[in-house]
Amino acid sequence: MVINQFNATIGQWTRYLDDYTQAMLCEKPQPGSWSVGQVYVHIIDDTSYFMEQVKACLLNDANRDQEMHEDAKAIFANNGFPDILLLGPSATASIRQPGSKDELLQNLLAIKEEANKLYSSPGFLTSKGKTRHPGLGFFSAAEWLRFAEMHLRHHYRQKNRIDDALGFSRTVLVLGANSDVAKEAILLYVAKGYRVIAASRSTAQIASFLEARNVPADVVTIRYFDATAFDTHKAFYAGLPAKPRVVLYAAGFQVENEAALLDWEGSYRMMNTHYAGAVSILNLIAMDTTNGRLERIIGLSSLSGVRGRKSNFIYGSTKAAFTQYLAGLRQYLFTRKIMVNVIVAGYIRSKMTAGLWLPESLLMEPAFIARAVVNAGKGFTIVPGFKWKLIYRVLKALPERFVAKLP
Numbered sequence: 001m002v003i004n005q006f007n008a009t010i011g012q013w014t015r016y017l018d019d020y021t022q023a024m025l026c027e028k029p030q031p032g033s034w035s036v037g038q039v040y041v042h043i044i045d046d047t048s049y050f051m052e053q054v055k056a057c058l059l060n061d062a063n064r065d066q067e068m069h070e071d072a073k074a075i076f077a078n079n080g081f082p083d084i085l086l087l088g089p090s091a092t093a094s095i096r097q098p099g100s101k102d103e104l105l106q107n108l109l110a111i112k113e114e115a116n117k118l119y120s121s122p123g124f125l126t127s128k129g130k131t132r133h134p135g136l137g138f139f140s141a142a143e144w145l146r147f148a149e150m151h152l153r154h155h156y157r158q159k160n161r162i163d164d165a166l167g168f169s170r171t172v173l174v175l176g177a178n179s180d181v182a183k184e185a186i187l188l189y190v191a192k193g194y195r196v197i198a199a200s201r202s203t204a205q206i207a208s209f210l211e212a213r214n215v216p217a218d219v220v221t222i223r224y225f226d227a228t229a230f231d232t233h234k235a236f237y238a239g240l241p242a243k244p245r246v247v248l249y250a251a252g253f254q255v256e257n258e259a260a261l262l263d264w265e266g267s268y269r270m271m272n273t274h275y276a277g278a279v280s281i282l283n284l285i286a287m288d289t290t291n292g293r294l295e296r297i298i299g300l301s302s303l304s305g306v307r308g309r310k311s312n313f314i315y316g317s318t319k320a321a322f323t324q325y326l327a328g329l330r331q332y333l334f335t336r337k338i339m340v341n342v343i344v345a346g347y348i349r350s351k352m353t354a355g356l357w358l359p360e361s362l363l364m365e366p367a368f369i370a371r372a373v374v375n376a377g378k379g380f381t382i383v384p385g386f387k388w389k390l391i392y393r394v395l396k397a398l399p400e401r402f403v404a405k406l407p
Contacts, residue, residue, distance in 0.1 A: 002142065003119040006149040007112060013043065013152060014108050015290050016159070017101055019168070021241050025104075026097045029165035036162050037098040043155050044107045045095075050148040051111060053131045054118050057141035063130040066138035075136075076146070081154040115145060167219075169293055170194045173244035175225060175281060176251025178202035180350040181300060183209050184370035185248060190219050192374065197240060199225035200251075227251040227277030228269065237284045243291040248373060249278050250300040260314040267314050274318035279325055286333060296339045298376055299326045300369075303346045303388060306395045330380055341376040345369050346388035362387060 017040075025037035034042075068076075075081055098104050118124065118141070130138040139147060163169035172189045174182050177198035183206070186196050196219065198206050203222050210220055221241055226232065253273040255266035282297060304312050305319030323342050330340035349363045364385050372384040383392045 002146045002149065003116060006115055006145060006152075009149050009152045010047075010108055010112050010115075012156075013040070014105060017105055018238075018290075019242050020101070022098075022101055024166075024168060024241065025101065027166055029162055034095065034158070034162065035097060036159055036168075037104070038095040039155055039159050039162065040104045041095050041098055043152055044104065044111065046151060047111050047148050048107075050144050050151070051114050051118065053133075053139065053144045054115075054141045056131050057129040057139075057144065058118070058121060058124065058127050059129060061128045063132070063138050064128040066130050066132075068133070068137035068139060068143070069135075072133070072136035072139075072147075075150065076143070080150050083157065115148070119145065167193055167195045168242055169245060171197065171242045171244045171293075172246040172248065173197045173199065173240065173285075174248045174250065175199050176227065176249060176300075177222075177225075178205050179250045179252055179300070180366035181345075181348065181369045181373065182248065182250035184367040185250070185373045186210075186220065187213060187215065188370055188374040189246075190215055194219075194246070195242070196220045197223055197242070197244065199223045199236070201226050225281075227281070228272040230272075230277065230280045233281045233284055237281065237288070243288070243293055244285070245293045245295050247282070247285055247294070247297045248300070249282060249298070251277060252300070254315055257310075257312045257314055270315055270318045271321075275321040275325065278322055282325075282329065286329060286338070289336075294338055296341070296376065297326075297329065297333075298341045298343065298373055299323070300373070301326070301342050301344050303344055303383070303392060303395070306344065306392060307398070327380065339376075339378065340380065342381055343369065343373055343376070344381055344383045344392060346383075346385060346391065364388070 020036060025040070026035050028035045124141055127141045130140050131144075132138050133147075160169065170193060172186075172194045174186055174189075174196060176182055177186065178200040182198075182200075186198055189196050198210075198220055199222075200206055201224065203224055206222050210217075210222075223236070223240070225236055251273050253270055255263060255270060260267045260270070278299065282299075285291075285294070286297065288294070299322060301323045302316070302319040304316035305321075305323050306316075308316060308320075323344070326340055326342045333340060345364070347363050348369055349365055369384050372382055376382055383389045
């Protein structure tokens with residue numbers, strides 16, 4: 001029914017509001033162009049006008065023998081406007097900026113309520129009265145309602161064009177953003193034109209890093225995020241300034257194996273940081289079917305999770321669990337065309353490995369790993385560094401009796 005489609009389309013516009021702050025709504029790609037907020041004001045004004053026409057049509061049978069123009073007939077036949085820029089009655093008018101997100105939300109809800117009230121009125125489907133569209137001829141009440149839905153849907157394209165121009169649709173959410181790899185990835189994403197939401201417990205350190213690297217404040221938003229505080233994850237995700245296109249999970253914590261064997265709290269924190277926390281937040285993100293922008297989830301794992309070895313099997317087991325979760329998530333999201341990658345990294349020169357004795361020839365710089373993250377392709381497992389690719393293949397193929405002899 002036309003009312004069901006109308007409700008679905010205007011409902012999508014209300015949900016889109018969650019993707020924007022007030023400042024984002026009012027930002028324009030260039031002088032003289034519209035902001036997303038002005039698009040909202042336009043569709044609210046025009047749809048309100050269309051509802052007035054519906055009311056007028058229901059009053060009597062005036063103009064019952066009048067017809068719509070051929071252009072209008074094509075629009076109705078195709079159930080949508082052509083994918084071109086159209087100049088409507090208010091297209092060249094001065095459209096104001098919205099006063100607030102709540103103003104837009106309340107106006108949309110009021111229009112939805114009015115449309116449903118009109119549709120439920122006696123004689124709606126059989127009414128014969130018509131009123132004139134400024135450029136497309138005469139419409140009946142049912143035709144005005146259908147036209148209103150198509151007009152709302154048509155402006156999805158304009159909103160998307162503005163989003164693309166401003167980078168709103170190119171948002172990366174970095175979870176565990178204070179890791180050395182994550183910080184380097186932030187710089188690379190910014191250089192590619194993405195806006196970044198940097199989420200971490202260490203918000204002050206991230207701010208200092210970005211300031212030292214002269215990263216513009218308007219392209220990176222810092223949010224507090226604790227991977228182990230599971231009960232806060234839903235509110236954290238709901239409060240994001242924009243829904244992400246790309247998600248990077250890079251939260252990490254490590255206790256050396258001998259210490260972890262005696263320190264349950266440390267072991268438990270590794271489990272929660274690398275696995276349980278990741279599952280908690282990534283499930284929320286993956287199951288948000290309203291975020292049609294999501295195209296990729298990347299997890300930063302470790303070669304330690306490839307085979308259990310006596311020197312680091314507790315840490316390695318948490319990374320192995322994370323990798324297996326990502327493997328299943330990749331299959332689960334396949335039909336929605338959302339890519340999932342895992343970065344299986346070897347030794348990284350970072351604050352987490354500082355103080356450990358590691359072979360210098362095998363150490364990789366965080367920026368090197370970050371490039372693998374940002375340039376992730378279609379393959380699931382990404383092992384940066386040719387030496388580590390060889391080690392990965394050997395570990396995967398090595399018989400158990402030989403693995404037992406490894407440190």
